[in-house]
Amino acid sequence: MLDIKLIRDNPDAVRQRLADRGRGDEAAVDKIAALDQERRNLITESDKRKALRNAVSKEIGALKSKGQDASGKMAEMKKVGDEIAAADQRVAQVDEQLRAILLGIPNLPHPSVPAGKDAADNPEVRQWGQKPEFAFNPKPHWEMGEALDILDFPRATKISGSGFILYKGAGARLERGLISFLLDLHTREHGFTEISPPFLINRDAMIGTGQLPKFEEDMYRLRDDELYLAPTAEVPVSNIHRNEILRHDQLPIYYCAYTPCFRREAGAAGKDTRGMIRVHQFDKVEMVKFAHPETSYDELEKMTANAERVLQLLGLHYRVVLLCTGDMGFASAKTYDIEVWAPGQNAYLEVSSCSNCEDFQSRRANIRFKDKDGKNRFVHLLNGSGTALARLYVALLETYQQADGSVLLPEILAPYLGGERAIRHR
RNA sequence: GGAGAGGUGGCUGAGCGGUUGAAAGCGCCGGUCUCGAAAACCGGUUUGGCCGAAAGGUCAACGUGAGUUCAAAUCUCACCCUCUCCGCCA
Numbered sequence: 367m368l369d370i371k372l373i374r375d376n377p378d379a380v381r382q383r384l385a386d387r388g389r390g391d392e393a394a395v396d397k398i399a400a401l402d403q404e405r406r407n408l409i410t411e412s413d414k415r416k417a418l419r420n421a422v423s424k425e426i427g428a429l430k431s432k433g434q435d436a437s438g439k440m441a442e443m444k445k446v447g448d449e450i451a452a453a454d455q456r457v458a459q460v461d462e463q464l465r466a467i468l469l470g471i472p473n474l475p476h477p478s479v480p481a482g483k484d485a486a487d488n489p490e491v492r493q494w495g496q497k498p499e500f501a502f503n504p505k506p507h508w509e510m511g512e513a514l515d516i517l518d519f520p521r522a523t524k525i526s527g528s529g530f531i532l533y534k535g536a537g538a539r540l541e542r543g544l545i546s547f548l549l550d551l552h553t554r555e556h557g558f559t560e561i562s563p564p565f566l567i568n569r570d571a572m573i574g575t576g577q578l579p580k581f582e583e584d585m586y587r588l589r590d591d592e593l594y595l596a597p598t599a600e601v602p603v604s605n606i607h608r609n610e611i612l613r614h615d616q617l618p619i620y621y622c623a624y625t626p627c628f629r630r631e632a633g634a635a636g637k638d639t640r641g642m643i644r645v646h647q648f649d650k651v652e653m654v655k656f657a658h659p660e661t662s663y664d665e666l667e668k669m670t671a672n673a674e675r676v677l678q679l680l681g682l683h684y685r686v687v688l689l690c691t692g693d694m695g696f697a698s699a700k701t702y703d704i705e706v707w708a709p710g711q712n713a714y715l716e717v718s719s720c721s722n723c724e725d726f727q728s729r730r731a732n733i734r735f736k737d738k739d740g741k742n743r744f745v746h747l748l749n750g751s752g753t754a755l756a757r758l759y760v761a762l763l764e765t766y767q768q769a770d771g772s773v774l775l776p777e778i779l780a781p782y783l784g785g786e787r788a789i790r791h792r
Numbered sequence: 793g794g795a796g797a798g799g800u801g802g803c804u805g806a807g808c809g810g811u812u813g814a815a816a817g818c819g820c821c822g823g824u825c826u827c828g829a830a831a832a833c834c835g836g837u838u839u840g841g842c843c844g845a846a847a848g849g850u851c852a853a854c855g856u857g858a859g860u861u862c863a864a865a866u867c868u869c870a871c872c873c874u875c876u877c878c879g880c881c882a
Contacts (some may be wrong), residue, residue, distance in 0.1 A: 405842095414851090431810080444862060543844055
């Protein structure tokens, strides 16, 4: 949520930066300003009457305690009370309208974010490693998974529907091993505290990080309870400190968490339909930081480096792109995407998205810290995948496939795979 | 799910429908004292909105939301949460 004061004081700047995103949100700025003005006028009026009522009510109390008649004043205040109720009702209406609009406005891009329309305009920041070369035609993971009997898409479909994965045998163990590998890396080497959060999330938490109210159709929702399946651990973990005031010496706080992620992928029908590149349920290890506003951009660079470290240790070629204004997520002010090379796809796959949301989420979720001067300020919230598992899995299979159809995984994973690096057809 | 008890400031814990934004204690911050510290003593110590250049003024908040009343932490209703017992269950 944007700061209403920012819109009030700098409507033109806000309008411009929203326009840079290319979603037409700038049109709401004038409406917001008008509602804000109306709201303040109504509050001023209401407050005046409340002050009067408070004063006269005290007089009434004093009169009554002396046994004197106060019926005139009481009748008068009855009328004032009705006026207050009417005014407050209008305030509530305007408030609700204002809030509804504000909750639907995306964050403003950071000045360092390049203007652009879509993914084609995202500048590449750097590359690491090289595309692996094969003496044979590298296969896509879905063929490998079937041949090796480690992935069973038809049966996953039988159980749930399209867009689900069933891992089997060495395939299941690899998934489990990767989760442990990632959590160990971030907790032991990058200073993150491991969290295992609830996967069912209430509405307030979903609003806090920005999934709701705008993206309701992207989420799985329970029918009988006001609960949603977590689309990412960003939601439960960022909401850990909702409605809290942290001490400045607690910052920065680093959390990481493994969760499955559930996404309806509404609107993505027909895209990436084969294999496990776009699915309704995937595993992910997520990093979340609660940072001091002055250092949050340094934290973003560090977090991105932490995510890159995963791919470096696994020897996977990747590139980092900086999302342009038109391609950024709703809550983010600046985002780096990390894309790993998948030889079987002949394409880069997004395995991590590292974002600084600044105070956009913390304002929604009311997460503050007391600074050195004793002033309460909103923390900056960052989140980054470290990393998404399904696509990492794709890159691993496709990169490390051998001519004989087996897979020889990086040595570093061996301890997580019972000492067995190779996956062969049995 | 059923029965009962309860939700007040960082914590413990008072609170009669009317000078209670809220006693008291603890904690914390500042000061006095001290070579220094402790103790003691003094002072301070919730958050948000609105008006204002500021000083300041004012409104709101005692789980949440409605209601009764001139006036609600205090009365009524609904919901949420916690605890105890029972039931069920991995």
